[in-house]
Amino acid sequence: MTQTLPTHSESFNVTRVRVVLAIGGFMILAFMFADLSLIPQGLKDTYIVSRLGLQLPVVIVFFALSYWRHFKPIYQPALCFVLLWLSFVNYGFTVICWQQVGFVFPYEGVLMYAFFGFFAMRLSFRFAIYFVTINTVAFYFIVQLYPIYGERSWVNLGFVFGAQLVGLVGLYDLKRKISSLNEANSRLKSLSEIDQLTGIYNRRYYENKSKDLFSWCKRAGDTLAVFMVDIDHFKDFNDGYGHQKGDETIALQAKILQQIFKRDWDLVARYGGEEFVIVAPQLTSDQAQHQAERIIAAWQKKAVEHTHGNGTGLVSCSIGIFCGVPSQTQNIEAFVDHADQALYQAKADGRARFCITTNP
């Protein structure tokens, strides 16, 4: 399998990171023009080396790293390192300016790196604390070792620390608001995608996701199995044991299906009422039959009494399956229609069984 199947979880927004990083790289280049008009002639080459030889390559390497599949776990420490690297290159250049021609290079650039890292690159609060601590200590040593800023040294140190502290407070506040927004968002998402009675995906989620899975199988030329599962004589069960027991039985059916369809890309959803749908990519007809047998057997093992109506005395379900490699003209609805017809057949044949049809 060369492609990854679409699963039911979200991913790190790496595109945003790349765009912001590219903007940061261009900002370094843009500032070069402004800085070069201020810097004394003899320092221009050193300045260009500090920007094009030391700062920009690190930004480019970080950008290239974003194409690595393990980029997400290393993003925060790597970002912290890049920001410190940019600041330290600035400090190094500041010292060279002072030592060589007594020129006072402005320190404010490092505040820009900090704020860019905090708010544009979304440095985590923990790494922002590391960054501020190391950055402030470095600046402290510079003003202690070199009288670059003269009697303004302490004021400037206070300014560097104070401004970063304000940034940290803002970052903390932002993180708190974002996390409460995310919580509210995931609650809303869950309400809109999850069936409250069973805790599995609802019809709305199924409608969207099944199309993705279907397109994936069509592109990859892989098999897809659609199962329609319906509890037998459920109206009689409800009438005989009450709606509450009926709800419990629907929830139990969902649990059985979840225990049997465990792969990340298997989609198990409540289709409506006591009917369930499963969209299972990469399942052969033999494997699909095996899964159906397991569902039927799971109900037999549970042995939930159902003596009302014309059933076997126990709760059971019927299953219709349609399985095959999607043809170019088929859509997911066609698979569901075939699975529905197979379900109809399983009911007509006496229930508590499955019926399977396959793509020619």
Ligand SMILES: Nc1nc2c(ncn2[C@@H]2O[C@H](COP(=O)(O)OP(=O)(O)OP(=O)(O)O)[C@@H](O)[C@H]2O)c(=O)[nH]1
């Ligand atoms: N307890 C409960 N019952 C539900 C729910 N949704 C639908 N039902 C009931 O499920 C029953 C479905 O019955 P039918 O579609 O007639 O089918 P059946 O009695 O299961 O018969 P067969 O499918 O032919 O075996 C209806 O009585 C619905 O009221 C629900 O959320 N909870």
